[in-house]
Amino acid sequence: MLLDRITASDVLIQLKTDNWEDAIRKSSQTLLEKGSIESRYIDAMIKVVHENGPYIVISKHIALAHARTECGALHTDITFATLDPAIHFNAGALDPVKLIITLSATDADTHLDLLGELSDILMDEEKSEALFNAGSAEEFVQILHSN
Amino acid sequence: MSVKVKIQNFGSKLSGMVIPNLGAFMAWGILTAVGIAIDNEVLRSFIVPMLTYLLPLLIAFAGGNAVYGFRGGVIGAVATIGVIIGSDITMFIGAMILGPSSAWLLKKFDKSIDGKIPTGFELLINNISSGLIGGALAVIGYLFVAPAISSLTGVLAGGVDFLVTHKLLPLTAVFIEPAKVLFLNNAIGQGILTPLGTTQLAQLGKSVMFLLESNPGPGIGVLLAYMFFGKGNSKATAYGAGVIHFFGGIHEIYFPFVLMNPPLVIALIAGGASGTLMFSIFKVGLIGVASPGSIISIMMMAAEGDRLKIIISILVSSIVTFLIAIPLVKRAKNSDSQLKDSVKEMEKMKGKESRISSVFENQANTNYNLADVKLIAYACDAGLGSSAMGAGVLQKKLRAAGIDDIKVFHVAVNNLPAECQVIVSHESLMARVKEKQSGCYFVEIVDYLNAPEYEQLIKDIKEAREKAAD
Incomplete structure (x- = not known):
């Protein structure tokens, strides 16, 4: 599963929400509707943050919401949601979060290439800025594929 | 350096040559045992060549590799073939001597010509110098090292003979x-x-x-x-x-x-x-x-x-x-990595509360020898999302810095293997990591993608390696 397989239906743009829990809930609806996760997976993603702190905020303005496989991941899949307004995750200097990537993985390795490609894009400040500000899902996907 | 540390150093060098090759020893042992047990011609034909060539050369490669990377491993194996051919006995001692020492020689040579090679000729010169020095060392091994080791066998045999007759x-x-x-x-x-x-x-x-x-x-x-x-x-x-x-x-x-x-x-x-x-x-x-x-x-x-x-x-x-x-x-456990001992001593002296105090943990870090690091664990809660991403980024950065022999793997905190050298994890998970492991080198990050700690770690590893090389 590589980045070029991501389509506009995997992307939510300018999601309206007012706290981080709700942000994770809303942004993971796509995975739920696609049948890639069970609903308890969403609770698990929120629970790990309560237990361990905001370690899912992986870089400035970006959160990688995920939980363990056994918490209800059905297929390896990934979806994206940009937030407007940006939401605080109590992640200090990395706040506020503008993009939530929701990952479900059924094993530890099949999605590694995808994450590798993704990190190349996210480390490029210009591109990640463009992702945060994308006006439509199509535009967002186009930036993802521009690599 | 104290004598104790020196001996531990020597021991860890020896184990560095042997441990990575245990699998090959097992393969040889199984083939030999089964081959003899069922008296199978095919299996028996493996016994001598594997013991004479494969195992000593693997040891020589590992020894050279530890001193001077892949290039050191290659020259170590080349030089060792000399003692193997020059003697009738199995040449493990020869491999353990020539592997690291020829890599060391090559390293000194490379240093002496560093900067004097015209651009574009590096690869050519490198290969030619490996070839010439390696070939020469193999001949020296044949002519001098092999007879020296053979005569050692003579001494041991003579000793047994003497004791039996008396x-x-x-x-x-x-x-x-x-x-x-x-x-x-x-x-x-x-x-x-x-x-x-x-x-x-x-x-x-x-x-x-x-x-x-x-x-x-x-x-x-x-x-x-x-x-x-x-x-x-x-x-x-x-x-x-x-x-x-x-x-x-x-x-x-x-x-x-x-x-x-x-x-x-x-x-x-x-x-x-x-x-x-x-x-x-x-x-x-x-x-x-x-x-x-x-x-x-x-x-x-x-x-x-x-x-x-x-x-x-x-x-x-x-x-x-x-x-x-x-x-x-039991003692060897602690000397696995040379300085773990002293780190543990330190922790003991500081008492239990130091476990919580990250200041002291950092002190432990400064005492950790990064020169031998081959594996870096990147831990997060699930071991498949943020840690996977961070591990990928760090691996890429290591490679870009010319460090090819370190592998970064991602893992859940709860599944951290018993033996870790370096553990990278997010600030908010570090307390759990440290509860699970002690005596490791810890790197605490906040930003998985752009952590300044990555650069620092790479710099520290490089410096430690240069220091160990001198």
């Missing part, structure tokens, strides 16, 4: 056990003990000589110590090695365990000597050569009425070795 049989262990570990067992077994035993056989109908070298007691004692008190890879391998050694009679399988922790020779000598003493007291013997030296073939060759006494003697020697080996194996 009726000091138990003391032969002083020569036999170290000689075995250096893979000179056949030279002694077939060169001295078998002829002596055959003579006795004609006079007495049995001979104890056949038991001196084939006694599996000391070897199984060492392996038992690793099974119960070892750690990580060596502990796991000890089980299979024990079966191959004791029942398959392939003693060679336990030699690496001693080579990576040389003081264990003392345990072997004590066990061998007490076994031989028991043999002498019981006046037992075999009616022929027990080859391979497994408990089964020894029982088959035992003189009528001696079986139980032989088993008791073997048991005694294994228990003696086991008991002496325990503290030595």
Whole structure:
């Protein structure tokens, strides 16, 4: 599963929400509707943050919401949601979060290439800025594929 | 550097050559044991070439690689082929000497011409210098190192001969056990003990000589110590090695365990000597050569009425070795990485509360030697999202910095392996990581993608390696 397989239906743009829990809930609806996760997976993603702190905020303005496989991941899949307004995750200097990537993985390795490609894009400040500000899902996907 | 640290250094260098190759030793042991047991021509044809060429060359490569990377490994193996060809005995000592030392020479040479090579010619010059120096070292190995090691065999054999003729049989262990570990067992077994035993056989109908070298007691004692008190890879391998050694009679399988922790020779000598003493007291013997030296073939060759006494003697020697080996194996745990000892000491002195205090943990970090790091664990809660991403980024950065021999893997905090060198994790997970592991090098990050800590870690590793190289 590589980045070029991501389509506009995997992307939510300018999601309206007012706290981080709700942000994770809303942004993971796509995975739920696609049948890639069970609903308890969403609770698990929120629970790990309560237990361990905001370690899912992986870089400035970006959160990688995920939980363990056994918490209800059905297929390896990934979806994206940009937030407007940006939401605080109590992640200090990395706040506020503008993009939530929701990952479900059924094993530890099949999605590694995808994450590798993704990190190349996210480390490029210009591109990640463009992702945060994308006006439509199509535009967002186009930036993802521009690599 | 204190003598203790120096010896530990030397020990960890030896184990660095042996441990990565344990799998090859196992493969050889299995092929040999099965090949002899079922008398299969195909399997038997592996025995000699693997022992003569593959295993010493692997050790030479690992030794060279530890000193000067892949290039050092290559020249180490090239130089070692010289001692292998120049001698009739298995050349593990030769490999352990020539592997690292030729890599060191090449490194000095590279340093001396550094900056003087015209751009574009680096690869050419590198290969030519490897070729010329490696070839020359191989010839030197053939002409000088191989005869020197062969004469060492002569000394050991002479010692055994002397003790036998002066009726000091138990003391032969002083020569036999170290000689075995250096893979000179056949030279002694077939060169001295078998002829002596055959003579006795004609006079007495049995001979104890056949038991001196084939006694599996000391070897199984060492392996038992690793099974119960070892750690990580060596502990796991000890089980299979024990079966191959004791029942398959392939003693060679336990030699690496001693080579990576040389003081264990003392345990072997004590066990061998007490076994031989028991043999002498019981006046037992075999009616022929027990080859391979497994408990089964020894029982088959035992003189009528001696079986139980032989088993008791073997048991005694294994228990003696086991008991002496325990503290030595336990101690080796701490010297696995050279400075873990002192880090642990420090933690002890500082008391329990230091575990919580990250200031002290950082101090532990400054004492950690990063030069030998080969594995970096990147931990997060689930072990598949953020840690996977961070691990990928760090791996890429290492590669970009020219460090190819370090592997970064991602893992859940709860699944952290027992042996870790460096652990990277997010600030908010670090407390859990430290609860699970101590004595590691910890890197705490906040930003998985752009952590400034990555650059610092890479810089520290490079500096540590340069320091270790000088």
